[in-house]
Amino acid sequence: MFSGFHRLKDMGIMGINSRNLDFIAPHNRRQYYRLVDDKVITKKTAIEAGIPVPELFATIEYQEQLKRLGDILAQRSCNQFVIKPAKGSGGGGIMVIKGRTAAGYLRANGQVITLPEIQYHISNILGGLYALGGARDVAIIEQCIENIDLFDKLAFQGVPDIRLVIYKNTPVMAMLRLPTLASGGRANLHSGGIGVGLSMDQGMTTNAILHNQYITHHGDTDAPLLGHIMPDWDQVLDIGVKAAHMAKLGYVGVDIVLDKHHGPMLLEINARPGISIQIANRQGLKARISSMGL
Amino acid sequence: MRNKEILLVVSLLTLIGSAIFGYRVFVLDFPLTPNKQVESWHVEMKATLGGPSGSLRLEAFLPRRDSFHTLVDENFVSNDFGLTTQKDPETGNRVVSWSKRNASTQEILFYRGILYETHSANSSAARTAPVITVPQYKTAEFNALRKERVDYLGLGSLIDEIQDKSIDQRSFALELFSFIDANPADNRLEQIQEMNPNLTSLAATEVFILHHVGIYARVVNGLPLKQAKRHASFEARTEILLDNKWVQYNKQTRSLGENRDFLRWWVGNVPFYTVTGQHNATLNIAVKKHTENALTEAMWRGDPTREAMYKLSIFNLPVDVQLVFSILLLVPLGAIVVCVMRQVIGIETFGTFMPILVALSFRETKLLLGVILFCLIVSLGLIFRSYLNRLQLLIIPRLSAIMIMVVLALYLFSMIAYNTNIYTGLSISLFPLVILTMLIERISLSWEEFGAQTALKAAAGSLFVAIVSYLVMNNDLLSHLMVTFPELLLIAVAMTILIGRYNGYKLMEYYRFRMMTQPTDSAPKD
Incomplete structure (x- = not known):
């Protein structure tokens, strides 16, 4: 561990303090955070800017509306949807419904859940349980992403997403995040998801990490992780740049999902993107940025 | 540009802070180290x-x-x-x-x-010996009263009983005090108090009895000088004059002696x-x-022309405000600990200043007991919280329910501790209820969201930072410096500004990125 004291700097690795002071503080203005912190606003702005996003089915703003939740869900006659907090962070509070059974709704992990349980979950979201600072929040019900064949092969349940780090409107680093059994369908690395580094030129998987350890195969599916090429890579990069531009932020993380039928779509924008992406790519962000001449 | 500005602000703050500090230390002779001797x-x-x-x-x-x-x-x-x-x-x-x-x-x-x-006793006791005017035991007058009045009947029988066991004034007094200490509700005492409504306290009754056997005694009202108190109340004690000294009965040692730890306020059974x-x-x-006699000396030697420098001391504030500030001035120390722990070392905690509040509460309970109490309450809270989760409650009522359970748990622990005499001085008045409640909620959320490992790591981190804050805030030297020299706050601000511009790696990041600093070929195996 101590042998790495100088190496970190030599490798151009970005620490949290440096990310906050040297990248976020000078390039991200507070006033623009609202757009990315609230997923409802992100979605609306993205539609105006012509960026594809998962379709919004409904928003729940008041406890009152919960009584009609059954009707709202039935109206859509859609059995697949995702419930998430508008201001959530770190993938908290996301509930994926994959279908309906006689007993109730079927979650992505196979668990059957009743309508009152869904109502309770949404009421927790409204109370601000998952929001930054515990402020009141709004629940979003949106289209459930249908995985492309490649992702069905790679991921264990859940929806993988591609995280792009965009600096000064240029994509500098990319990572594919795969849910695992342990991460409970979530793709976030600290929930136990797998991070896979992607080459910037064609979106090819290069290294994979799980809990800061390098791996080559998915532990749950045994699928080999390296050497795959992301489909529609140019479109992915294009969405990333457009989203960063739209958010008016100089240093952002853009999360993009790939839908079987609709192609790449913007999921959310993060004004404080994590630094683990460096491990997945085996390269420091500072080194990457300076090598790109930014 | 920004860095220059920060350098300027930091050096300015440090300069002003250390200038005032230096002046007060070297010119005004304020003591640098805490002096234990209470004067x-x-x-x-x-x-x-x-x-x-x-x-x-x-x-x-x-x-x-x-x-x-x-x-x-x-x-x-x-x-x-x-x-x-x-x-x-x-x-x-x-x-x-x-x-x-x-x-x-x-x-x-x-x-x-x-x-x-003062360490040399003032020998002024004899001058104020009271004059005894009551009828003396075994005189004709006393015997007559004994036949007429029920209080003198009781008094006589009580004196008879004590007299049998004693040989002189000292032993009589000792016997009387230990008897009353053991039987405060003796019916003879009640008889005496009923007939003499001016005997409003036990001390007054004791004086009344002692006077009847010719022992000089008085009721003294004063404050026990043990520790600082913001709302002190007077105690009435009995003092008797023996060998020209006013002595009190000491329950613990069952002996008579002069009491230094009692500040005499007034004599007599009057409001x-x-x-x-x-x-x-x-x-x-x-x-x-x-806390410091040297400090007091410096204050007393004060030169009116340098008044302002003396006024900086919190010892010029009213006593109860001083007590508040002697705690408040420690909080900056805790804040610096939190800054270092989080920005430089990289320990995860729940809530930014939660550890400081927990550390402050450890001051009340002492460290070991505080940590035990903290762990017990948080684990009980987590169990209760996981049950509440099944009931599906709205957030605010759920938080309230947890908080009420925390109060109940604190109450039970105090009861148990008190009744088993494990720790009778248990004081949890400042134990931060709301903070504990929020902590329980956040741990349990984090537990559900990110798993037990993440949640417990952050909980342990919070506790660790709280312990370090406690050790720093309870350091005699540091707390003395902060309380005596509030100008050090300027230096504390300068330190936090500096940490605020630290863009280097956190210590934990060397661990986090350890895989990257190893040679590539050794990493992937299968």
Whole structure:
């Protein structure tokens, strides 16, 4: 561990303090955070800017509306949807419904859940349980992403997403995040998801990490992780740049999902993107940025 | 540009802070290290008077010089009140009288006195020996009363019983005190008190009995000097004159001796204060140990031309405000610990300043007990929280339910601790209820969201930071420096600004990125 004291700097690795002071503080203005912190606003702005996003089915703003939740869900006659907090962070509070059974709704992990349980979950979201600072929040019900064949092969349940780090409107680093059994369908690395580094030129998987350890195969599916090429890579990069531009932020993380039928779509924008992406790519962000001449 | 500005601000703050600090240390001789020897006490009396406007007079006793304490300074704050103090030559009691013809509906009066502990006993005791006027035991007058009055019947029988076990005044007094200590509800005592309604305290009754056998005794009202108190209350004690010394009975050692740890305020079984007029009075007494005698000396040697520098000291504030600040001034130390732990070392905690509040509460419970209590309450809370999760409640009622359970748990622990005598001095008044509640909620959320490992890691991190904050805040030297030299706050701000611009790696990041710093070929195996 101590042998790495100088190496970190030599490798151009970005620490949290440096990310906050040297990248976020000078390039991200507070006033623009609202757009990315609230997923409802992100979605609306993205539609105006012509960026594809998962379709919004409904928003729940008041406890009152919960009584009609059954009707709202039935109206859509859609059995697949995702419930998430508008201001959530770190993938908290996301509930994926994959279908309906006689007993109730079927979650992505196979668990059957009743309508009152869904109502309770949404009421927790409204109370601000998952929001930054515990402020009141709004629940979003949106289209459930249908995985492309490649992702069905790679991921264990859940929806993988591609995280792009965009600096000064240029994509500098990319990572594919795969849910695992342990991460409970979530793709976030600290929930136990797998991070896979992607080459910037064609979106090819290069290294994979799980809990800061390098791996080559998915532990749950045994699928080999390296050497795959992301489909529609140019479109992915294009969405990333457009989203960063739209958010008016100089240093952002853009999360993009790939839908079987609709192609790449913007999921959310993060004004404080994590630094683990460096491990997945085996390269420091500072080194990457300076090598790109930014 | 920004870095230059920060350098300027930091050096300016450090310069001003250390200049004032240096001046007070080297020129004004404020002590750098805490001096354990306690030499003086500050007492403060605050009278709050409320009522219809009109003429008003408040008479109250003032602390008096006794064998162990000398009054060195006192001030009165009483806006346009007439003020007189007088000393009763017979009892030695000192009385202050505040009066005003047109008092308004709300009046506040202040008194502050500073007493030094003296080590050479003043031998003034004999001068104030009371004159005994009551009928003496076994005289004809006493025997006559014994036949007539039920209280003297009881008194006589009590004295008979004690007299049998004793040989002289000292042993009589000892026997009497230990008897009353063991049987405070003896029916003979009740008989005496019933017939003599002026014997309002046990001490007064004891004096009454002692006088009948010719022992010089008096009721002394005063404050036990153990620790600082913001709302002290008077205790009435019995003192008897033996070998020219006023001695008290000590329950623990069952012996008679002079009591140094008792600040005598007034003698006699009379109320502390009297109000003439239509106002109601509330009198609050605060007492605080003066932690440094060297400091007091520096303060007393004060030169009026350098007044401002002396005024910086919190020891010029009212005693109860001092007590608040002696804790508040420690919080910056905790804040710096949190900054270092989070920004430089990289330990995860729940909530930014939660560890400081927990550390402050450890001051009340002491470290080991505090940590045990913390772990117990948090684990109980988590169990309760996981049950509440099944019931599906709205957030705020759920938080309230957890908080109520925390109160209940604290209460139960106090009961258990008290009843098993594990720790009778358990004081959890400051244990941060709300903070604990939020902590329980956040741990359990994090547990559900990110798994037990993440949640427990952050919980352990919070506890660790709290312990370190406690150790730093409870360091005698550091806390002495912060409380004596508030100008060090400027340096504390400078430090936090510097940490705020630290863009280097956190210590934990060397661990986090360890895989990247290893040679590539050794990493992937299968």
